[in-house]
Amino acid sequence: MKTITARLAPAVLALAAFVQPVQAAPALDPVPIIETWLLPRYDTLVSTSVDQQAAWTTFCAAPSAAGVDTLKAAFLKTADAWTAVEFVTMGPISLSLRADRFNFFPDRRNAIQRGMAEVLASTDEGRFEAERFGKSSAAAQGLPAMERLLFEQGAADALAAGAEAKVRCQYGTAIALNLASIAKDVRTGWGDKTSGALGAIVSGKGDPVFFPDVVAVPGMILTDLSGAYQRASDTRVLPVLGNGDPKPTLAEGWRSGRSGQVVKVMITSGDALLQEVAKQLPSRTQWAVNKAATAADKAAADFPADLGAAAQTSDGAAKIQAALKLFKGAQITIYRPIAAYFGISLGFNALDGD
DSSP, rough: OOOHHHHHHHHHHHHHOOOOOOOEEEEOOOHHHHIIIHHHHHHHHHHHHHHHHHHHHHHHHHHHHHHHHHHHHHHHHHHHHHHHHTOOOSSGGSSSTTHHHHHHOOOOOOOOHHHHHHHOOOOGGGGSHHHHTSSSSSSSOOOOOOOHHHHSSHHHHHHHHHHHHHHHHHHHHHHHHHHHHHHHHHHHHHOOBBHHHHHHHHHOOBBBBBSSSGGGGGHHHHHHHHHHHHHIIIOOOOOOHHGGSSGGGGGGTTTTHHHHHHHHHHHHHHHHHHHHHHTOOHHHHHHHHHHHHHHHHHHTTTTSHHHHHHTTSSHHHHHHHHHHHHHHHHHHHHIIIHHHHHHHOOOOTTTTOO
16 A cells, blocks of 8 residues: 555646646726726716706896706706716615616606696695705606706796796706705715725725625626616617617607717716726737727717617618617627626626516
């Protein structure tokens, strides 16, 4: 037996020399992504929504038809700022139905129109008080309600003069204050490297409400990023295409002429996040991801400005379908190579199960 053991020993030692310890997958650092990509977008949302609030205050002090154009411009900037960050569902935005209250979409049961009708018809003077208004129907307190106040047929005239001018001004001002308050609360909640949700991530201790498990944050980022492309496709584009039966009025922002802009902003913002994540990949893998993001960016830049009109023509529908393929190509890179490289199992996003 000793002879056999002696003969095996060199072989065992040689084999051991080739056995390498299993290396852990590289870790995706969420901090630079949050600092570089996320927080500046929330800063923009705060800035645009505060400017919109100021515009309403100024307008309602002296309503005029010309002044409505200023309100419309402020709305468009705020709406774009929201679209650029809407697909982020983690963190402070997840509290108190903030996302739905900011932008109730899609509206499958005409809740927005019904909610607005109730608000405009009510004689309760306290309904526009900030605290009460924020607790009212989510469908009637955000961007879609604001869009209708500004862009529906006859809305501008009704806002500038007429029997409902005062109540419509009160309503618009309440929405603007509500949006600014939500934006500021979300941004404050994120804090910085020493405070708030970001500080909790940096410390490694996590946050009991938002991030009880800090290790899960990179996966949350990738899940939300995947949701950007899925939202653009599944909730913004495909319902309008209607499987061959176009439905233009299902497009978000069709009243304000931003149906194509919604897709463009969401995709380009998602592509920017994708490329920010890719900075932590090896150069060759980073190149492949950036290539897919650049192709999606180009498709977004060329996306029809009027989604509903394009969906009603064969050439327009074909162009939209071609863009969707490039958006999907960018989304696929989130799973492979990114998630695979970092050893991340992606979770469900907010659209799963819809």
